[in-house]
Amino acid sequence: MIRCDLHTHTFFSDDGRQDMRVMIEKAISLGLACYGTSEHFDYDYLARKLPIQGREMRQIDADAYFSRARRLQREYAGKIKFLAGCEFAYDNKPLAQDKYAEAAEKYAPDYIINSVHTCLGKDCYFPEFFAGKSKTYAYTAYLYRVLESLEAPYPYDIVAHIGYCSRNAPYADPKLRYEDFADILDAVLREIVRRDKILEVNTSAKTAGSPFLPDTDILQRYHDLGGRKVIFSSDAHDDARIGDKRELVSAALRKIGFTRLTLPARAGETGEEL
Numbered sequence: 682m683i684r685c686d687l688h689t690h691t692f693f694s695d696d697g698r699q700d701m702r703v704m705i706e707k708a709i710s711l712g713l714a715c716y717g718t719s720e721h722f723d724y725d726y727l728a729r730k731l732p733i734q735g736r737e738m739r740q741i742d743a744d745a746y747f748s749r750a751r752r753l754q755r756e757y758a759g760k761i762k763f764l765a766g767c768e769f770a771y772d773n774k775p776l777a778q779d780k781y782a783e784a785a786e787k788y789a790p791d792y793i794i795n796s797v798h799t800c801l802g803k804d805c806y807f808p809e810f811f812a813g814k815s816k817t818y819a820y821t822a823y824l825y826r827v828l829e830s831l832e833a834p835y836p837y838d839i840v841a842h843i844g845y846c847s848r849n850a851p852y853a854d855p856k857l858r859y860e861d862f863a864d865i866l867d868a869v870l871r872e873i874v875r876r877d878k879i880l881e882v883n884t885s886a887k888t889a890g891s892p893f894l895p896d897t898d899i900l901q902r903y904h905d906l907g908g909r910k911v912i913f914s915s916d917a918h919d920d921a922r923i924g925d926k927r928e929l930v931s932a933a934l935r936k937i938g939f940t941r942l943t944l945p946a947r948a949g950e951t952g953e954e955l
């Protein structure tokens with residue numbers, strides 16, 4: 682049974698819907714041994730002055746986040762290993778990259794999840810990104826951005842939700858399949874292995890056409906290419922989804938041949954058996 686979930690959001694994130702203490706209590710009630718919040722740092726939006734659904738993105742108050750998280754970390758020691766992480770949304774603009782590097786240095790988060798939300802100047806979750814683009818065009822653009830994100834000049838541990846572009850895509854068949862994007866996916870997976878990063882299996886798939894991101898065909902290929910570092914993530918934005926589909930992920934990973942989950946070394950963790 683999987684007993685970790687390090688990709689979650691609370692009120693400190695623009696789209697978080699729950700208080701940190703409630704989230705920690707829920708993680709304890711689920712029997713998790715290791716739980717983390719990975720609040721959004723949306724410097725991709727900041728660097729490009731992108732609005733979100735017609736309003737300005739609320740950037741994180743990082744001082745407030747880390748001071749509360751460190752306080753709760755001390756309070757809950759002995760009950761659960763609570764970690765304070767970040768989700769950095771990659772952008773190639775120097776402004777974003779400098780701010781991420783600065784935040785990593787200043788706050789020393791327990792771990793950093795590197796993700797791609799935007800490419801071609803838009804968030805690949807919202808309909809505006811897909812307007813006028815075929816699935817091949819949209820997904821290829823997204824995957825090239827993921828490849829580029831692996832070269833981020835700031836430290837990170839985990840590669841987030843590969844297939845994010847399919848979460849809310851308007852296509853009749855939105856699923857991101859290995860066979861349709863084999864070349865670029867191979868480049869991405871090889872680079873993750875080469876850089877010794879942890880590949881996330883994210884169960885916030887929404888309408889992606891698969892139960893988690895990336896799906897088993899891509900995870901299988903990662904394993905074939907020598908990738909062994911995987912982690913479970915619910916990407917919960919409220920307490921209801923913490924640990925969501927962990928049995929399913931555990932079974933799928935074991936079937937492929939993975940034997941353990943890898944937790945970020947910076948968090949003083951190694952991993953757990955599947």
Ligand SMILES: [Zn+2]
Binds near residue numbers: 796842
């Ligand atoms: Zn994300």
Ligand SMILES: [Zn+2]
Binds near residue numbers: 688689690768916
């Ligand atoms: Zn997230």
